[in-house]
Amino acid sequence: MKIIDNVFLVPGIVANPYILVDSDGLTIIDTGLPHSEKKILSYVARLGKSAHDVKRIVVTHSDLDHIGSLAALKKITGARTYASRIEADAIASGHPSRQIKSSGFSMMRLVFSLFRPFMKAAPFQVDEILTADLVMPVLGGLHVVDTAGHTPGHVSLFAPAAGILFSGDSLVTDENGIHGSRPGLTWDDAKARQAEQKQVALGAYIVCPGHGPVVFDAIGKFIV
Numbered sequence: 472m473k474i475i476d477n478v479f480l481v482p483g484i485v486a487n488p489y490i491l492v493d494s495d496g497l498t499i500i501d502t503g504l505p506h507s508e509k510k511i512l513s514y515v516a517r518l519g520k521s522a523h524d525v526k527r528i529v530v531t532h533s534d535l536d537h538i539g540s541l542a543a544l545k546k547i548t549g550a551r552t553y554a555s556r557i558e559a560d561a562i563a564s565g566h567p568s569r570q571i572k573s574s575g576f577s578m579m580r581l582v583f584s585l586f587r588p589f590m591k592a593a594p595f596q597v598d599e600i601l602t603a604d605l606v607m608p609v610l611g612g613l614h615v616v617d618t619a620g621h622t623p624g625h626v627s628l629f630a631p632a633a634g635i636l637f638s639g640d641s642l643v644t645d646e647n648g649i650h651g652s653r654p655g656l657t658w659d660d661a662k663a664r665q666a667e668q669k670q671v672a673l674g675a676y677i678v679c680p681g682h683g684p685v686v687f688d689a690i691g692k693f694i695v
């Protein structure tokens with residue numbers, strides 16, 4: 472699905488992977504569950520590009536539905552891979568980057584704990600560490616935003632020139648608008664609220680979440 476001229480969402484994958492097209496090559500943000508690489512690369516082919524045109528793969532955090540196809544995509548494309556220090560360490564260890572600190576019962580939390588043993592990827596070493604406020608040479612400047620809260624090292628990516636924000640799971644969307652990190656899956660509720668407010672203040676026109684539909688005219692659609 473085309474979002475703007477040079478940004479695409481690969482449909483039918485959990486969680487949403489995005490493909491960003493620049494003159495020097497492609498950047499993929501988040502990789503979906505394991506075995507999503509074929510779908511992602513067939514979308515790359517639909518754009519008239521090849522696997523070797525993929526230059527960068529960025530993950531917002533280390534949950535399996537975001538890193539599941541990272542190793543496979545790295546192997547096929549040879550792209551440089553990126554994550555924050557905390558999430559990179561988790562990916563390298565093969566373990567989640569957080570225990571859930573949120574209190575109270577939640578169905579999401581229960582499901583998460585039941586499926587945790589199955590929600591592991593093989594250990595993988597990313598090539599590059601993303602630091603807060605780093606600007607990548609993508610979409611005219613893709614800013615790394617520290618959005619810790621959902622997980623301890625969660626990052627979002629913001630391209631001010633295009634007014635587009637890739638929020639991972641720090642913001643999720645539905646038909647009603649844009650919400651914060653799902654409580655039952657949140658590492659630290661207070662930090663997650665801060666991350667939400669920080670992202671409201673960015674003034675993005677388009678929010679591309681890890682889960683839920685892309686939201687256009689995003690200002691005024693935040694329910695956080």
Ligand SMILES: [Zn+2]
Pocket residue numbers: 486534536537640681682
């Ligand atoms: Zn997710």
